Amino acid sequence: xxxxxxxxxxxxxxxxxxxxxxxxxxxxxxxxxxxxxxxxxxxxxxxxxxxxxxxxxxxxxxxxxxxxxxxxxxxxxxxxxxxxxxxxxxxxxxxxxxxxxxxx
Numbered sequence: 285x286x287x288x289x290x291x292x293x294x295x296x297x298x299x300x301x302x303x304x305x306x307x308x309x310x311x312x313x314x315x316x317x318x319x320x321x322x323x324x325x326x327x328x329x330x331x332x333x334x335x336x337x338x339x340x341x342x343x344x345x346x347x348x349x350x351x352x353x354x355x356x357x358x359x360x361x362x363x364x365x366x367x368x369x370x371x372x373x374x375x376x377x378x379x380x381x382x383x384x385x386x387x388x
Contacts, residue, residue: 285344286325288379288388290355293320297362301388303342310340325379327352 289300291310300306310320312334322330322342327349333341352375359378366385372378382388 285328285330288325288383289330289342290323290325290359291320292322292358295358295361297358297382299382299386299388307340307342310342312337312340315340323351323355324349325376327355327375 285303287301289303289306291298291300291306293314298309300309306322310332314320315332315334320332322332324330324344328347329345329351331343331345333343335341356373356375356378359375359382363378363381372381
């Protein structure tokens with residue numbers, strides 16, 4: 285898993301520097317309702333499961349990053365709200381921008 289972990293909640297993106305931090309930050313009820321889509325920094329889709337009423341488990345859903353293009357498009361759309369954003373067609377360039385923007 286390459287960090288940061290990116291969680292998409294209906295277009296609002298959240299960035300996490302560790303799996304543990306992401307797991308603690310997500311609401312199990314929202315995971316069960318399918319409110320989140322998760323990716324690692326290379327575009328691997330992540331599996332999120334509510335373990336109980338208080339905890340979430342995140343794992344790889346796929347071995348290869350098949351969602352890199354989808355993640356890139358989500359990051360580009362999200363970056364438009366930041367005036368200093370330098371839009372790029374490069375996924376890793378977008379990841380670097382957000383790492384710097386959010387001090388990750």
